[in-house]
């Protein structure tokens with residue numbers, strides 16, 4: 410039984426019998442893993458806050474051959490997300506993040522970019538970044554890293570590059586972008602504020618969001634982009 414040590418983000422825990430818990434955690438080097446933490450349900454247990462959702466923890470675990478669940482040996486808390494869960498709106502946003510990571514990531518597949526995205530978003534939320542913007546940023550990147558974010562800067566019909574200021578449409582199903590010339594039939598007009606926000610998100614770090622006053626001007630576009638993200642998330646989770 411080899412012992413592994415991984416930096417991980419805790420996703421969820423479930424009760425197992427009277428005393429134990431199953432822990433779903435996202436490791437930096439080995440992707441999503443599930444394991445048993447013996448005694449974690451007891452009032453006084455050796456895990457403390459290190460198994461709270463979104464905690465950044467260092468986990469030592471044994472892998473057993475032909476078993477899905479690993480055995481968690483020890484957990485050391487590196488960074489507590491407690492501040493996030495003191496505020497209702499931030500807690501909801503955090504729960505949605507966990508849900509997305511859990512839904513989009515296959516087991517045992519390392520995804521360093523997603524790992525960094527989660528850490529950066531948690532930190533931005535703790536430092537007072539707008540919840541609406543942080544969740545929009547997280548959703549766009551999560552969908553993009555999963556390879557399912559549609560290209561809103563190229564016409565899917567004639568391949569023309571569409572600048573941020575140009576009018577564009579989304580074809581039925583909201584997966585394909587069309588330019589003005591290719592827009593025939595019943596397509597949805599994309600809100601003019603969505604492309605500039607998306608352009609910013611794809612080219613900047615979330616940490617610098619608070620420094621950009623211009624983002625506040627795109628309130629309506631942010632709402633639209635968030636709604637589109639939600640639509641794409643539903644669409645791809647139901648496949």
Ligand SMILES: [Zn+2]
Nearest residue numbers: 564567588591
């Ligand atoms: Zn076109």
